[in-house]
Amino acid sequence: MVLPQRILRQEQAFARALKMKERQVRVLYSGAHEETHIGLRFRLFLLKHRTTRIFILIGETLLLPFSALTMPLPGPNIFFYVLALLMITHWQSFRGIHAFLKKECVFVEAPLLAEWEEAVKAGDESAFPPLLARMETEWGLMGLRKVLWK
Numbered sequence: 001m002v003l004p005q006r007i008l009r010q011e012q013a014f015a016r017a018l019k020m021k022e023r024q025v026r027v028l029y030s031g032a033h034e035e036t037h038i039g040l041r042f043r044l045f046l047l048k049h050r051t052t053r054i055f056i057l058i059g060e061t062l063l064l065p066f067s068a069l070t071m072p073l074p075g076p077n078i079f080f081y082v083l084a085l086l087m088i089t090h091w092q093s094f095r096g097i098h099a100f101l102k103k104e105c106v107f108v109e110a111p112l113l114a115e116w117e118e119a120v121k122a123g124d125e126s127a128f129p130p131l132l133a134r135m136e137t138e139w140g141l142m143g144l145r146k147v148l149w150k
Helices: 005-019 035-070 078-102 111-122 125-139 144-148
Strands: 024-029 104-109
Touching: 005 078, 005 144, 024 035, 035 078, 035 104, 111 125, 125 144
Parallel strands: 024 104
Antiparallel strands: none
């Protein structure tokens, strides 16, 4: 993929919301913000990303006719295939965000995320690897380093 790992994983995570059968979704947060505001902030986060996906899809749709100009070149039309793959990825992500907005979110405070935020604020990169390892084992996630730490 031409997308960076961080963005690609985010797109895939949003697209996975389509396959979730549960009506309630557990969302972990650090506890640094009041619980009354965390729901609103999370919803605004999702709406912002949904709007971004709409604009990206519009831009990709506008670029689609220009990829046809490369058709006379010998070989496969790489420009069209890359653009089509990006459009499919962004469309699935958009649909996943839309499905996620319909679900009921249960916000759970996670002290490990508060530790992560403190380490990031302090700029203590030596604390990042053990914190990421603890997060991966505690929550059963893989490759958090690619998402949270460049």
